[in-house]
Amino acid sequence: MNFNSASNTDRSLELYVFGENHFEKFHLRSIAELKEKLHPEKKCWLNIHKRNDSTIFHEICQHFEIHPVAFDDIDNLQQRPKLEDFDNFILIVSKMLYTRSDIDQLEVEQVSIAFNKHLIITFQENEYDIFDPIRIRLENPNGKMRKLATDYFVYTLLDTIIDQYYIILELISDQIEKLEDDIISQDKKIELADIYRQRKTLQEIKKNIWPTRELVSAWRKSDSSFVTKKTTPFVNDLYENTVEIIENLEMQRESITTLVEIFMTNISLKQNEVMKTLTIIATIFIPLTFIAGVYGMNFEYMPELGWKYGYVTSWIFFIIVSLVMAIYFKRKKWF
Amino acid sequence: MNFNSASNTDRSLELYVFGENHFEKFHLRSIAELKEKLHPEKKCWLNIHKRNDSTIFHEICQHFEIHPVAFDDIDNLQQRPKLEDFDNFILIVSKMLYTRSDIDQLEVEQVSIAFNKHLIITFQENEYDIFDPIRIRLENPNGKMRKLATDYFVYTLLDTIIDQYYIILELISDQIEKLEDDIISQDKKIELADIYRQRKTLQEIKKNIWPTRELVSAWRKSDSSFVTKKTTPFVNDLYENTVEIIENLEMQRESITTLVEIFMTNISLKQNEVMKTLTIIATIFIPLTFIAGVYGMNFEYMPELGWKYGYVTSWIFFIIVSLVMAIYFKRKKWF
Amino acid sequence: MNFNSASNTDRSLELYVFGENHFEKFHLRSIAELKEKLHPEKKCWLNIHKRNDSTIFHEICQHFEIHPVAFDDIDNLQQRPKLEDFDNFILIVSKMLYTRSDIDQLEVEQVSIAFNKHLIITFQENEYDIFDPIRIRLENPNGKMRKLATDYFVYTLLDTIIDQYYIILELISDQIEKLEDDIISQDKKIELADIYRQRKTLQEIKKNIWPTRELVSAWRKSDSSFVTKKTTPFVNDLYENTVEIIENLEMQRESITTLVEIFMTNISLKQNEVMKTLTIIATIFIPLTFIAGVYGMNFEYMPELGWKYGYVTSWIFFIIVSLVMAIYFKRKKWF
Amino acid sequence: MNFNSASNTDRSLELYVFGENHFEKFHLRSIAELKEKLHPEKKCWLNIHKRNDSTIFHEICQHFEIHPVAFDDIDNLQQRPKLEDFDNFILIVSKMLYTRSDIDQLEVEQVSIAFNKHLIITFQENEYDIFDPIRIRLENPNGKMRKLATDYFVYTLLDTIIDQYYIILELISDQIEKLEDDIISQDKKIELADIYRQRKTLQEIKKNIWPTRELVSAWRKSDSSFVTKKTTPFVNDLYENTVEIIENLEMQRESITTLVEIFMTNISLKQNEVMKTLTIIATIFIPLTFIAGVYGMNFEYMPELGWKYGYVTSWIFFIIVSLVMAIYFKRKKWF
Amino acid sequence: MNFNSASNTDRSLELYVFGENHFEKFHLRSIAELKEKLHPEKKCWLNIHKRNDSTIFHEICQHFEIHPVAFDDIDNLQQRPKLEDFDNFILIVSKMLYTRSDIDQLEVEQVSIAFNKHLIITFQENEYDIFDPIRIRLENPNGKMRKLATDYFVYTLLDTIIDQYYIILELISDQIEKLEDDIISQDKKIELADIYRQRKTLQEIKKNIWPTRELVSAWRKSDSSFVTKKTTPFVNDLYENTVEIIENLEMQRESITTLVEIFMTNISLKQNEVMKTLTIIATIFIPLTFIAGVYGMNFEYMPELGWKYGYVTSWIFFIIVSLVMAIYFKRKKWF
């Protein structure tokens, strides 16, 4: 699931100016450059990565008159996903999930989107993102992104983010199924910690997807002028996606609960087997050892000791007792 | 539960044109043929199976102006059941459950239904379906399907699908009861995996029936002109069916939880029995063995060894101790 | 709880015609007879038992113009309790619970009630019912049933049915308390299956009482002209009854969960006791047996064996070790 | 928490007539006396205890035109707490909790309150109640009870009842904390039954406080003319009290769940300790006993037996093996 | 997290009078002084600490006409957080959490805030508080607190209180993670009590944060004239904070449930290990001991005893049996 593309060059300030018959792309270095390139009648997508240079970040928010509360929400990387309607902008805060090498290192990056009639600004934590397919589709002059309003563009961003949740869930689902197989076949030793690691990842997704559903729900109910009617069926679809992810998530969580139960039962079953082994051996040999002990006693008057077949008889006795015991345990299905 | 009928011939493009006094049936091969056969004043049911030839599928959707979002929902076989009102069509996505040989191989097939005043299109995954009774009833000129509007026809489709849920649930219920009997009688060895397999199937049904209830609920509240008043009591009945299936489902799920509890308790009870066996044998013989060991010691001055009745006395002692112990355990109800 | 009364004669078609100053009772044999006896200005209660003769059943429904959906609900004995308003009738489907000999054989019988301004029809599964007190009260010319509208009569039917739920719950509650006493006193051996049998009965009641509450709630909100204002406080009382039954039910269910917990704990406690017995005996005698074994060794040079008080000393040693061990276990409160 | 006051004399029919400048108190014996003493322009509190004489009870209800449904609710001592608005009266049914000697004998007494503009009637099960502070405050001519409307008086009754819930909860909370300390310190032996007794009391409170909240909520929403605006903030406060009691209750219930968990864990931990003791003793001595047994064998050719230091060597061996084992178990932190 | 500042001098009656171009600070000693200093056209913050002198407290409430119910809420330190709109004041009761030395001693202090257009009164339990940053920001003439209405000031107070919840949760989260590491690594011995202590603290926070959310929600819906439009986005942000705290809290509670599960599993796993050790040792040596016992018997006719290699053979037998057993247990993965 690596989306490492060579084209991931400098994007600290990336600007796309586009319209039905128009497409321009800039890599900017200063706020002055930005002001110059913005086009008041075209749609503009401004993407800010690597927020090291907080001066530029501040200047941009000031220039576009981002409300201080919105500014804090963008700046605070622990912000819960949400949609809030400020007068001049709609602010969407979302969480982009992705994995760099394997699922155990799930990365969560906050992506804030502020948009109005003409402008979409995306604020990311770092340079890496999963929006390359969008960049490519944007160059296609017949694509819906070029023709429809800015909210359709925002929809494609969110759709890309939410589709990634499916992929992550699929990966976890595979790992849970593998754990399930390993536990049931008992070939490989499973640690409870392996199971709980998956649970933690699911908890992380849950924490982000529930407010994302609220976010999309708020979009559907929004009466902002930045929300257009043509985008409605797409947002409805987005909503269905979040519902479906939540349901899949809950099923995975149930599967994990089941896994833990099986794990626990296996411990009990193994202990049962251990106890049976001990009991079978001990209950067979302890009485025999007692009898051997009896004829090891040094009493002067012990008539059996003088018998010719005393020793043979005792062996016959030993063998019969063992067999009877073994049959008894077999009948009780202990082995 | 096999509905394999010999009449299941080629249905890649099946068309029924019908009205109160009209009934025609066609097996088409091309979109051109279709256009020719459609009747603008009769009701038409177009059933598309085996979507191998995706060109025809695309052409049909284009011809009937299916919205791209609806097209995606039909095309994506992981779509969650739902009802959505597009302007020219109402789209219903549902999941048809059936079993080919036994319940452990529950098949789930997506059936999408798009309908308006005159046309019902059903999109299936493969040729097999459970709609043969509907095909037969359609030939009856006095049936409600011939007289009432298209939504009544869609109702019969959904009703057939939902009735199948009852049958599947009944099968699972029987298997759970069998497991219950086996566990309580302890005749047959039950594996936890047997129980969890049923749980998985219930989870699969749950995943599909909850959104189906929402679907029917949306139908009841719909203000579309394709929804007629005469069908209302039937849709209400459908809704009650989904509610009842959900309640049965939850009862089955509770039963399975109970089964797991009994399973676990049985493990504990068996372990208890094993431990008691070991303890009875060990606590009876260990002290006796000690006494035998004592008179096996080689001290020079051990007066008992010279006694005439020493050996007999020790046997009497052994037997009395064993009996006292046995009575003690009997009193404690250990065996 | 047997309501077997000698008067339970033939009731396959029972008709009561009554008004403030009027009371007649008929046992009919045909639909023709029925048509003749019905009185358009009095209130009529038609009770249909033993639906063996399905022709009569069909004819009656046809004669009173029962909607096909309502007919199916009455005919299908697995119908969930509900109230539905058809134009010419209000249909109530309810479940009558009763026990013939003991609680383990809880009987559930579906009673459907269709009523309008003048007519109440009750459809039962079999001849037996719990409505005898109503039959008697109906003969009292000063009773409310004679004076108030048909909905008051329907209220008395439902009230009788719901009161029976209390009685059943009371019986189960007594049995649960008995199980509780038996488990805590540990006099009688309780099987987990005894507990689960009660749980199943509670589940059966739950399945029926929840929709019954919805039914009564729907009645309260009904704007049908067959629902009169004077009956309102009685229906409110009925609603309170269903709520109270549900709460009692949930308390009983909680009690059963507690019972299972105590049952499980008792298993653990008993196992603990078993293990302690084994451990005490084994840890006391195993070291002693070792010592006895040592002096049973046949080394030529073992000075202790020649000592005069060697044997006595070893006994003193055995006794001291045993006492020390016993005191240790006593201090640890193992016995 | 005994409120035994010497003034608890005969109260089978107690009447208070009061107003801003008026206060009279009567102990009546007959309905005739009552009719005479009632004052149509003052506020009257009629308190009926010890309902042995059911004739008087019936006469009073008839005289004040209590609706038959209300009469049943008052008469049925299993009535769920509720507020219901009849035309001439508001009926409140509440449950008064109190303890006579210790918490394990929680008493629940039904107190029904019927009131209108001028009259408050309280129906109690027995003579004892917790309203003495109200009787005293009523004598104070400057108290709000004398100045405000009858609903304020009813508020003080309910407030007194609900405050008692706090006290009971506090008592249980103390006992739970004591159980918690005893379990954790393990000084005193706790039985599971001790814990469940508290759970039962909490369940009893829960059963009564939830409908009491609904009752107060219904009061807040009431549009009856007997409910005055000046009492509103007091009723709001009452509502908050019920919410707080419910939250405390849930916290206590959670604490009990935790207690049970700790109890269970302690059983497991003790069993672990028992098993470790057994295992340490057995695994140390069983191999030694084997060696002793070997040199107790009677083979003619056993060279070690003739060695001078054979016996000493075997003791050295015994001691070394014991020490190695002991160190091994110590390292594994088994003791 | 100690906020001990040297400036925490006498604050039994602290008054701030401020406006856009105005700032005064007083430490008062009497109600007379207070009346003199209050400014009818500026905003005033009156902070009452250390309510030892209840006379002043009463006088102030009387002077500002605090409703008796509000007075009780402020006075009762067990009051549940809430917002209530009295006519002349809005009353907010909140709980300030802080830790003095370590998390195990979480302090909860009730802070009641009464405010209207011109006046904010804060009632604290004791002198210590976490409002020093607010005192400092108040001196800044360009701060929002100086420019916006009193409700913004109240917002900053609540915001400071709620931010502290985050810090406390963070601390607990760290401790839970430490417990998790300790349990999984099994280096340090964890007691169940350590886990439950964290659970109790979370329960304490839960008890306070849920009603705080209701409080903020009530603020959002308030139509009081003391609530200004400019403060709305800040209160929305506050609401989001409470939601986020609740979600974090629930995640921590889930983590603790998981911890308890792992703890329990570890007990089982350890017991399993103990049992295996016992079983391996016992099942290897018990049969050997039996054989040694056999050749310790004193039968006169035991041919093996006379064999030259009898003793050596028996040792070979002992070793082979041990090895076979060891391989068997190794194969079963018992060690």
Ligand SMILES: [Mg+2]
């Ligand atoms: Mg924020």
Ligand SMILES: [Mg+2]
């Ligand atoms: Mg982030």
Ligand SMILES: [Mg+2]
């Ligand atoms: Mg939320």
Ligand SMILES: [Mg+2]
């Ligand atoms: Mg979906």
Ligand SMILES: [Mg+2]
């Ligand atoms: Mg669901």
Ligand SMILES: [Mg+2]
């Ligand atoms: Mg679920």
Ligand SMILES: [Mg+2]
């Ligand atoms: Mg879709």
Ligand SMILES: [Mg+2]
């Ligand atoms: Mg499918």
Ligand SMILES: [Mg+2]
């Ligand atoms: Mg859903």
Ligand SMILES: [Mg+2]
């Ligand atoms: Mg139904």
Ligand SMILES: [Mg+2]
């Ligand atoms: Mg239900």
Ligand SMILES: [Mg+2]
């Ligand atoms: Mg259920």
Ligand SMILES: [Mg+2]
């Ligand atoms: Mg039906």
Ligand SMILES: [Mg+2]
């Ligand atoms: Mg029935």
Ligand SMILES: [Mg+2]
């Ligand atoms: Mg329902």
Ligand SMILES: [Mg+2]
């Ligand atoms: Mg009730």
